[in-house]
Amino acid sequence: MNNKTSRKFIKPHTPQWKRNLIILSRKNSARIGGAILLIIILTAIFAPFIATHDPYKMDIINRLTPPGEDFILGSDNMGRDIFSRIIYGTRITLQIGFIAVTIGLVIGLFFGLLTGYLGGVFDLVFMRFVDVLMAFPPFLLALAIVAVLGPSLTNAMIAVGIGGLPIFIRTIRSATMEAKVEDYVEASIAQGASTSRVLIKHILPNITSPIIILVTLRFPVAILSAAALSFIGLGAQPPTPEWGALLVGARAYIRAAPWVVNYPGLAIMITVLAFNLLGNALRDVFDPRVR
Amino acid sequence: MVEYISKRILFLIPVLIGITIFVFLMRVFVPGDPVDIMLFGQPSTPEIRENLRQQLGLNEPIIVQYGIFMRGVFRGDLGNSLRSRQPVTVEIADHFPNTIRLTLASLSLAIIIGIFTGVLSAIYKDSWVDVLSMLISLIGISMPAFWLGLLLIMNVGVRVPWIPVMGSGTWRHLILPAFTLGLIASAIIARMTRSCMLDVLQKEYIRTARAKGLAEKRIIYKHALRNALIPVVTIVGMQFGYLLGGAFIIEIVFNYTGIGVQAINAIMWRDFPMIQGITLVVAFTFVMVNLAVDLLYSLLNPQIRYD
Numbered sequence: 002m003n004n005k006t007s008r009k010f011i012k013p014h015t016p017q018w019k020r021n022l023i024i025l026s027r028k029n030s031a032r033i034g035g036a037i038l039l040i041i042i043l044t045a046i047f048a049p050f051i052a053t054h055d056p057y058k059m060d061i062i063n064r065l066t067p068p069g070e071d072f073i074l075g076s077d078n079m080g081r082d083i084f085s086r087i088i089y090g091t092r093i094t095l096q097i098g099f100i101a102v103t104i105g106l107v108i109g110l111f112f113g114l115l116t117g118y119l120g121g122v123f124d125l126v127f128m129r130f131v132d133v134l135m136a137f138p139p140f141l142l143a144l145a146i147v148a149v150l151g152p153s154l155t156n157a158m159i160a161v162g163i164g165g166l167p168i169f170i171r172t173i174r175s176a177t178m179e180a181k182v183e184d185y186v187e188a189s190i191a192q193g194a195s196t197s198r199v200l201i202k203h204i205l206p207n208i209t210s211p212i213i214i215l216v217t218l219r220f221p222v223a224i225l226s227a228a229a230l231s232f233i234g235l236g237a238q239p240p241t242p243e244w245g246a247l248l249v250g251a252r253a254y255i256r257a258a259p260w261v262v263n264y265p266g267l268a269i270m271i272t273v274l275a276f277n278l279l280g281n282a283l284r285d286v287f288d289p290r291v292r
Numbered sequence: 293m294v295e296y297i298s299k300r301i302l303f304l305i306p307v308l309i310g311i312t313i314f315v316f317l318m319r320v321f322v323p324g325d326p327v328d329i330m331l332f333g334q335p336s337t338p339e340i341r342e343n344l345r346q347q348l349g350l351n352e353p354i355i356v357q358y359g360i361f362m363r364g365v366f367r368g369d370l371g372n373s374l375r376s377r378q379p380v381t382v383e384i385a386d387h388f389p390n391t392i393r394l395t396l397a398s399l400s401l402a403i404i405i406g407i408f409t410g411v412l413s414a415i416y417k418d419s420w421v422d423v424l425s426m427l428i429s430l431i432g433i434s435m436p437a438f439w440l441g442l443l444l445i446m447n448v449g450v451r452v453p454w455i456p457v458m459g460s461g462t463w464r465h466l467i468l469p470a471f472t473l474g475l476i477a478s479a480i481i482a483r484m485t486r487s488c489m490l491d492v493l494q495k496e497y498i499r500t501a502r503a504k505g506l507a508e509k510r511i512i513y514k515h516a517l518r519n520a521l522i523p524v525v526t527i528v529g530m531q532f533g534y535l536l537g538g539a540f541i542i543e544i545v546f547n548y549t550g551i552g553v554q555a556i557n558a559i560m561w562r563d564f565p566m567i568q569g570i571t572l573v574v575a576f577t578f579v580m581v582n583l584a585v586d587l588l589y590s591l592l593n594p595q596i597r598y599d
Contacts, residue, residue, distance in 0.1 A: 137571075137578065138578050139533070141533075144540065148318065148558075228436050229437070234556070255450070256450060262442045266436060266443070
């Protein structure tokens with residue numbers, strides 16, 4: 002979108018990754034997304050110092066108190082402080098994103114590199130397996146996995162991670178297929194390098210851009226899916242202050258206490274927005290096809 | 293063309309078989325004894341348990357069990373719900389149409405709003421119209437659907453008396469849930485339409501059309517939009533799946549009687565025949581929709597390579 006800024010002078014002989022970082026830091030969407038994320042990460046680390054109340058402490062006398070002096074963002078139906086619960090929720094949300102994405106990334110890297118590099122019958126058979134996973138709408142795949150494993154926050158993270166697996170495998174596979182026909186890969190094979198050496202030393206470093214973009218853009222999807230699972234009671238269980246779980250039962254207080262509905266949802270939206278902003282900026286910078 | 297279609301259908305067979313294996317394995321991988329789940333809360337003796345195991349074929353080797361499962365699938369018999377004791381197929385047939393109705397209504401809304409916004413943004417690129425609609429669509433993509441649903445209940449449902457905020461049955465009950473899902477999906481379609489449109493507007497044939505002196509309206513609707521919509525068609529299939537998944541949650545928000553509410557109750561109650569049946573039907577539906585979209589795509593786009 003902003004071609005003028007990215008064309009600004011960058012010293013010659015700057016390595017490509019540094020060049021990309023400089024272009025990235027000049028993009029407004031990357032700046033805003035990055036800044037919000039930084040705040041969220043700091044909030045998660047310093048949650049005990051920021052929270053004004055114990056996020057689990059019930060106070061029935063002060064239930065459904067509107068936002069004000071005692072409760073910055075009001076209190077819920079058990080009299081718990083919504084602000085403190087949201088603050089502690091950042092920890093859970095970041096953890097969900099991190100674990101779900103790591104599951105997809107690790108398994109996706111292993112199989113994606115392997116099928117993309119080996120090709121042939123292995124690829125043909127294995128990709129039919131991936132086709133089967135793709136035959137389920139992503140959220141329903143996660144739902145089916147939770148159905149088997151049982152409702153809990155950990156299982157929700159695993160389920161969301163596996164739900165994102167097909168896209169990880171396919172992206173890494175096609176990047177590998179593109180990289181493996183490059184001269185440097187063939188030269189290395191000609192010198193007798195082992196398959197694992199070729200994959201780790203030559204192919205992996207050259208497919209980092211699509212992986213970085215995908216990882217950043219999978220975070221918001223994982224956070225949204227896990228929040229949805231918690232909202233329908235299949236993820237984080239009460240009294241965990243997970244953001245989706247904070248909205249369970251909120252429907253009943255829509256008229257009387259709109260703050261119970263408003264703020265946890267807003268927290269999810271801002272976090273997801275930050276990841277999306279950063280991810281889009283990364284895609285603009287790192288993906289030569291878009292640039 | 294015929295070859296492409298038959299190939300596409302042929303490739304479907306292993307996927308369909310794969311789905312049945314996945315769904316069958318769901319029960320195998322459940323921790324705990326299925327007999328315990330089925331007899332939950334009922335007095336049982338070892339004889340009753342053994343009889344039940346025999347009846348369900350649980351003593352047979354896995355491969356035979358899969359055979360029994362597949363025989364059921366072909367006969368349209370997916371067992372009985374453990375909760376309602378009704379055949380699973382009957383339960384699904386009762387509720388699935390409602391969910392499909394919601395999915396299609398939201399998909400139509402998403403397509404109309406999404407394409408309209410996307411085209412407008414592309415034509416007036418970098419104007420306030422573009423900036424505003426892309427900002428809104430970014431927010432739309434980042435919003436949890438169930439939260440938007442709650443916000444709509446709070447702000448629209450409560451104020452407009454003729455729009456019901458819960459239940460199902462009439463077209464009015466569809467309004468809020470369909471808008472919830474449709475608005476969010478339209479954000480994705482709008483962004484896609486915009487970038488395809490901008491892509492096409494740079495093509496030489498558009499310049500030719502301009503050079504010929506065609507009216508701008510004609511260029512945009514006759515030449516640009518038609519070509520820009522071809523890639524948009526491909527994501528409609530994906531969107532169907534996304535909306536179908538989203539419908540499961542939105543049904544809960546609006547207390548809308550569909551397969552989503554049933555599925556979530558089934559998971560809570562560990563009603564496995566029901567869970568398996570729903571998973572199977574939804575996956576088959578999604579596969580068929582994607583097939584239809586692919587075929588439509590190949591019809592619309594003569595440039596496609598059939599290999």
